[in-house]
Amino acid sequence: MTRGLVSGLKDRSPRAFKDMANSVTRTYGMRTADQRHLPDFMVIGTKRGGTTSLWNYLIQHPLVMPMFPASRGLKSPWYFYVNYAKGDVWYRSHFATEGELDRLEQKAGSRPLTGEACPYYMYYPLAAERIHERMPDLKVVVVLRDPVKRAYSHYWEAVGKGVEDLGFEEALAAEPERLRGEVERMRAEPLYYSEAHDFHSYRDRGVYLPQLEQWREYYPRENFLIMSAEEMYADEQAALDRACGFLGLPPHRLRSAERHNHLPAPPMDAAVKQELTEFYRPHNRELFEWLGVDFGWPS
Template identity: 35%
Template sequence: MPRATSALIRLAVPAKRVLLPIADGLGGMTRQARALPDFLICGAQRSGTTSLFKALNLHPAATGPVLRKGVHYFDTGHHNGLDWYRSHFPLRNGLRARWGRPRVRVFESSPYYLFHPLAAERIARELPETKVVVILRDPVERAYSAHAHETARGFETESFARAIELEDRRLRGAEERLVADPTHYSRSHQHHGYVARGNYVDQLIRMERHLGRERMHVVDYADLFDGTSRTVAEIIRFLELPSVSMEPPGRHNARKRAMMPESLRAELTSRFAENDARLAHWWGRTPSWCR
């Protein structure tokens, strides 16, 4: 049942590790009876995707994958096939409208979908009616947060300043290889794109080209965490979920870190200026970090 799925997602990490193989095995055996997502949270990384996922997962007509926030099918797991993807979601029978409850919509959140060069095309082809939500955060703060996140997870060993210096070398040719060979995987492209991931406008244009603007809803991080539920209500309307009273989203996965040196902040702000201007034109609004 969808609410049971929501409860499972909130299990402690050790319990999830025990239950995941069991859930995956059962999902594989019953994959043909399982649903595909109605909508996706596609990023950006370190921009509140976990907070939004948890908030929407509390909606009575929305539920995520079994024991997961994201499946990473349209980026790193695409070679596994659509049936594998389907196996991670609830059974269709449990999602039907019944006893006054509306049909439950299924979704997931995989922040790499926005940045991976093939994800938007794959989403458009395999989920032709699915809507996507994207959250954008000050790209300087996003980069600094991503570095702390990747360091804590063991994917980064360099200081932030050094990682920025190395980024062009680390990512050189990675996107071209990912496009040329759909089975290729780039560790640096997924984990070391601190500046590249903050160049939002080209990623959004690519997504628009494949999905169409009407299937995209772009959210400003500052609006999501303004202490109200206004932005979540707007997302619910875009997704055509029943209107319900929602609490403001809480902050999740925040990591303590030292203050960024002002000289480095100024340098990065300058580097993002042109892209931010293009973003404002595409979006039709000035991002909060540019006001």
């Protein structure tokens, strides 16, 4: 019988073991969901703007709890759009328990925080309302990147994922038709996931002010920390210090300031770059006036 069990285990692929382990831990997380602490903060975007890098800086802080289980290294369960049908118990299962927070607080002398980072939440039209219903006191962190560079990086990510077969200029031209009616459908069908809205929104995703204003309908200005990717990468420690101060965390020295998800790409066509620069110029100017800060992008 033992030999049969061993033989059966040997027949299982590493992927099968991983799936089994994930299922077991998620089941446990769901059984203890009522003991788990919803996020104190979120990094909500922008896509290709440094969300993952900032999350990886924050998670180095001893008072920022990793998502459960820590071994998976998750930054988000992508709940408030593509996984919304799985329900709040499933969502809660990804975070630390109140008991874990209590024990760490007794040891460290400060209350630890839970959080997540999802670059689509800033742009997804239903996210702010859904999140506010569950976390009305949430602290919101935003990293914005020069929208011309962001759009090009977004395009190459889509190519790498196999969801884009047009050239960059052609993809920009196709964007209005690809996105036509998608927001309306998402609002009409709350469980509908739009791949076009997520992956093909190269130009529109860089018009940041309407996205931020949508979030401001639900959270006051003091609940936001907004920085540029350029300033973050110029001094990662200073960016972490700002985030820690905003979140009420004691300062912490970065162990690693590695840039995450960097995508090498060929130079952008000069004419396309110029067209995008001129398109974004007035939008950048409006954003800077609204923020009271100039990030140095063409405006």
